[in-house]
Amino acid sequence: MEFKKKSQAKIAIPTASLPDIIFMLLIFFMVATVMKQFSGLKVQLPEASKIQKIDVSKRHIATIWLDRQNNIVFNDIKISDVKNLRTVAYERRAENPQLVIDLKIDKEAKMEKVNQVQQELRKASAIRVNYSAMPGGGF
Numbered sequence: 001m002e003f004k005k006k007s008q009a010k011i012a013i014p015t016a017s018l019p020d021i022i023f024m025l026l027i028f029f030m031v032a033t034v035m036k037q038f039s040g041l042k043v044q045l046p047e048a049s050k051i052q053k054i055d056v057s058k059r060h061i062a063t064i065w066l067d068r069q070n071n072i073v074f075n076d077i078k079i080s081d082v083k084n085l086r087t088v089a090y091e092r093r094a095e096n097p098q099l100v101i102d103l104k105i106d107k108e109a110k111m112e113k114v115n116q117v118q119q120e121l122r123k124a125s126a127i128r129v130n131y132s133a134m135p136g137g138g139f
Contacts, residue, residue, distance in 0.1 A: 046107040048133035068108040089124035
Protein backbone atom coordinates (compact mmCIF):
# COMPACT_ATOMS: atom_id res chain seq x y z
CA MET A 1 0.00 0.00 0.00
CA GLU A 2 1.38 3.31 -1.07
CA PHE A 3 0.80 6.49 0.82
CA LYS A 4 0.18 9.67 -1.07
CA LYS A 5 1.95 12.79 -0.06
CA LYS A 6 -0.31 15.46 1.22
CA SER A 7 0.00 18.81 -0.46
CA GLN A 8 1.69 21.56 1.46
CA ALA A 9 -0.68 23.36 3.81
CA LYS A 10 -0.88 27.07 3.09
CA ILE A 11 -0.33 29.19 6.14
CA ALA A 12 -2.10 32.55 6.06
CA ILE A 13 -2.78 35.21 8.64
CA PRO A 14 -6.50 35.63 9.14
CA THR A 15 -7.51 39.19 8.35
CA ALA A 16 -11.23 38.92 8.93
CA SER A 17 -11.04 40.55 12.36
CA LEU A 18 -8.59 43.29 11.31
CA PRO A 19 -11.25 46.02 10.83
CA ASP A 20 -12.63 45.27 14.30
CA ILE A 21 -9.19 45.66 15.85
CA ILE A 22 -8.57 48.92 14.00
CA PHE A 23 -11.89 50.41 15.14
CA MET A 24 -11.27 49.34 18.73
CA LEU A 25 -7.85 51.06 18.66
CA LEU A 26 -9.38 54.15 17.10
CA ILE A 27 -12.07 54.35 19.78
CA PHE A 28 -9.48 53.78 22.52
CA PHE A 29 -7.29 56.65 21.32
CA MET A 30 -10.29 58.94 20.90
CA VAL A 31 -11.37 58.28 24.49
CA ALA A 32 -7.88 58.39 26.00
CA THR A 33 -6.75 61.62 24.31
CA VAL A 34 -7.03 64.76 26.40
CA MET A 35 -7.66 67.97 24.54
CA LYS A 36 -6.58 71.29 25.96
CA GLN A 37 -9.74 73.13 26.92
CA PHE A 38 -8.64 76.62 27.86
CA SER A 39 -5.80 78.77 26.64
CA GLY A 40 -5.93 81.89 28.75
CA LEU A 41 -7.78 85.13 28.37
CA LYS A 42 -8.11 87.39 25.36
CA VAL A 43 -5.58 90.12 25.88
CA GLN A 44 -4.26 92.81 23.58
CA LEU A 45 -0.54 92.90 24.26
CA PRO A 46 1.31 96.22 24.25
CA GLU A 47 3.74 96.98 21.46
CA ALA A 48 7.49 97.19 21.96
CA SER A 49 10.37 98.07 19.65
CA LYS A 50 13.01 95.80 21.18
CA ILE A 51 11.81 92.26 21.75
CA GLN A 52 14.02 89.34 22.66
CA LYS A 53 12.89 85.74 22.47
CA ILE A 54 13.84 83.58 25.44
CA ASP A 55 15.36 80.13 24.93
CA VAL A 56 13.38 78.00 27.37
CA SER A 57 11.51 74.77 26.83
CA LYS A 58 7.70 75.13 26.85
CA ARG A 59 7.40 72.85 29.85
CA HIS A 60 9.47 75.32 31.89
CA ILE A 61 7.10 78.22 31.17
CA ALA A 62 4.00 79.12 33.17
CA THR A 63 1.76 81.85 31.81
CA ILE A 64 -0.26 84.44 33.71
CA TRP A 65 -2.93 86.34 31.80
CA LEU A 66 -4.37 89.63 33.09
CA ASP A 67 -7.12 91.22 30.99
CA ARG A 68 -8.67 94.67 31.09
CA GLN A 69 -11.46 93.49 33.44
CA ASN A 70 -8.78 92.46 35.99
CA ASN A 71 -9.40 88.72 35.50
CA ILE A 72 -6.33 86.64 36.29
CA VAL A 73 -5.61 83.17 34.89
CA PHE A 74 -2.52 81.17 35.81
CA ASN A 75 -1.99 78.24 33.39
CA ASP A 76 -5.72 77.60 32.90
CA ILE A 77 -6.49 78.14 36.61
CA LYS A 78 -8.75 81.12 37.21
CA ILE A 79 -7.49 83.12 40.18
CA SER A 80 -10.31 84.85 42.04
CA ASP A 81 -8.12 86.82 44.45
CA VAL A 82 -4.61 88.11 43.75
CA LYS A 83 -3.39 86.71 47.09
CA ASN A 84 -4.11 83.16 45.81
CA LEU A 85 -1.61 83.76 43.03
CA ARG A 86 1.27 83.53 45.52
CA THR A 87 0.28 80.01 46.60
CA VAL A 88 -0.23 78.72 43.07
CA ALA A 89 3.03 80.25 41.81
CA TYR A 90 4.99 78.93 44.79
CA GLU A 91 3.66 75.38 44.28
CA ARG A 92 4.52 75.46 40.58
CA ARG A 93 8.02 76.77 41.36
CA ALA A 94 8.53 74.02 43.94
CA GLU A 95 7.67 71.42 41.27
CA ASN A 96 9.95 73.02 38.67
CA PRO A 97 12.82 75.22 39.93
CA GLN A 98 13.67 76.29 36.35
CA LEU A 99 10.21 77.81 35.90
CA VAL A 100 9.93 81.07 33.97
CA ILE A 101 6.68 82.98 34.48
CA ASP A 102 5.40 84.68 31.36
CA LEU A 103 3.12 87.67 31.99
CA LYS A 104 0.61 88.43 29.24
CA ILE A 105 -0.98 91.66 30.38
CA ASP A 106 -3.57 93.59 28.38
CA LYS A 107 -2.38 97.06 27.47
CA GLU A 108 -5.58 98.51 28.99
CA ALA A 109 -5.13 96.71 32.35
CA LYS A 110 -4.88 98.88 35.43
CA MET A 111 -1.36 99.37 36.70
CA GLU A 112 -2.58 98.85 40.28
CA LYS A 113 -3.54 95.24 39.46
CA VAL A 114 -0.28 94.66 37.56
CA ASN A 115 1.65 95.90 40.60
CA GLN A 116 -0.32 93.53 42.87
CA VAL A 117 0.51 90.59 40.59
CA GLN A 118 4.19 91.53 40.61
CA GLN A 119 4.23 91.82 44.42
CA GLU A 120 2.60 88.39 44.84
CA LEU A 121 5.15 86.85 42.46
CA ARG A 122 7.97 88.38 44.52
CA LYS A 123 6.49 86.88 47.69
CA ALA A 124 6.35 83.51 45.91
CA SER A 125 10.08 83.81 45.07
CA ALA A 126 9.31 83.81 41.36
CA ILE A 127 12.42 85.63 40.20
CA ARG A 128 12.38 84.62 36.53
CA VAL A 129 9.59 86.71 35.01
CA ASN A 130 9.08 87.49 31.33
CA TYR A 131 6.79 90.24 29.98
CA SER A 132 5.17 89.48 26.62
CA ALA A 133 4.71 92.18 23.98
CA MET A 134 3.92 92.47 20.30
CA PRO A 135 6.59 93.72 17.88
CA GLY A 136 5.93 97.19 16.56
CA GLY A 137 5.82 100.83 17.71
CA GLY A 138 7.46 101.66 20.94
CA PHE A 139 10.09 104.15 21.99
